[in-house]
Amino acid sequence: MADYERQKMNAAVEAARYVKDGMIIGLGTGTTSYYLIRELGRRVKEKGLHITAVCTSKRTEELARENGLSITDSIQSNIDLTIDGADQINLYGTLIKGGGGALLREKIVAYNSREMYVIVDSRKIETEHFGTFPxxxxxxxxxxxxxxxxxxxxxxxxxxxxxxxxxxxxxxxxxxxxxxxxxxxxxxxxxxxxxxxxxxxxxxGLFNGIAKRIFEGTENGCNIYKITQKGIEKEETYFDH
Known part of the structure; x- marks a missing residue:
């Protein structure tokens, strides 16, 4: 049986590598975002990473504070990078989001970000029947x-x-x-x-043309896809040795 929690964790940890010192980061809501926040909190504590987070829900804000992240809901410039999960993704990079009930704030944050990265497990990319998730x-x-x-x-x-x-x-x-x-x-x-x-x-809860990269966790690493006008294209595969 697939270990989807491990897949989520691997996707989140790999995406967190793209978070740099001084960034304003948009944080999504949901189970996969939990692993991202935990990893960012570890880097803040152990590596001295300085970031400011914009949260998409009260639950995310509470979790971010528990992990030592600085929070804001008022910014002058665009968010540098938003990292969020998705309920389903089609081959053109369109997302269905909102399973966690935070789709409005998630879309506001994503729209006002320079880039949006998506972290998912191996069940979320739908090759044939996009829209089966409510x-x-x-x-x-x-x-x-x-x-x-x-x-x-x-x-x-x-x-x-x-x-x-x-x-x-x-x-x-x-x-x-x-x-x-x-x-x-x-x-x-x-x-x-x-x-x-x-x-x-x-x-x-349709996110059309917003996401730029997908991090699809596997049980021993992560597949990274870039989203172009032609659709999603595999960029690289990362193995956790």
Missing amino acids: LPVEIVPFLHMKTVENLKNFCKKTDLRRTDKGEIFVTDNGNYIADMHMERIEDPVDLEQSLKSIPGVVEV
Whole structure:
């Protein structure tokens, strides 16, 4: 059985090598980002690395503080580098994000970054059926069920996300999330534009043309892909000896 946690850790550790002293770093939300924050915290403590972090969720901010990172939510220049996970990636480098409920802040941070790198395990690059992971859409609470109904015109089923206790999941921005179930997303650019035209939709968990590199963890290292206009291309393979 594949060790996906080890894969996540290897991807995060390799991507962390690109973080340099003095950088402003965007930190994503989710299980893979946990390993990144832990590695950056180790380098701050042991190597004297000086960085400032912009966090995409309250959970990430708490974890960053626990690991000794400096935090800000007010910057004058662009973020140097954002490193974040993804729920699914197609062969052209489009991401589905938002499984952790932080897609709006994640997109704001990524958009305002000079570069975005993605850290994932070996399950996340989808070669044939991109869109099988439910697409998260952040919506405002006002008349939210009407917004959910309108989203259903684009998929076979839409669920309002709930917590383990059955309560409506509320984002850090005070909004709700609708998860759209599709068989496949053929044109993510057109779909994103169509969904964002619906009143009540705040943001869509499709990241088109934003990411520059993918770090796909393996159990003994990491595959690194660059994202070009032609799609994703393997750049190198790193082995952890």
